Amino acid sequence: MLNYDTLSQAINSLTSRGYTENLNLKPFCIECPSLALQLYPEDFTIDEYYRFEGASDPADNSIVYAISAIDNSLKGMLVDAYGVYAENITPEMARKLRVEK
Structure with a gap:
């Protein structure tokens, strides 16, 4: 995995490497609105992920998944908050999206 200082650097790099769809997290799946597609935990893999922590505000914590x-x-x-601000998702989705620090 590469290292990035900012979320926008990570997004720009991932986009240039072919991760072009913007995905949304739903309780049971990941949704791709532009393709009208839903991916359940068994339908996708996480190739990379990058975490970003706000300097002083926990609300700034985010993670981007490729x-x-x-x-x-x-x-x-998929760009999402993590920690106490993370979305309410099923246990299956939580296991799939779990990343180690």
């Missing part, structure tokens, strides 16, 4: 569909139908990014 995600590929198992069937190679898409490569995209």
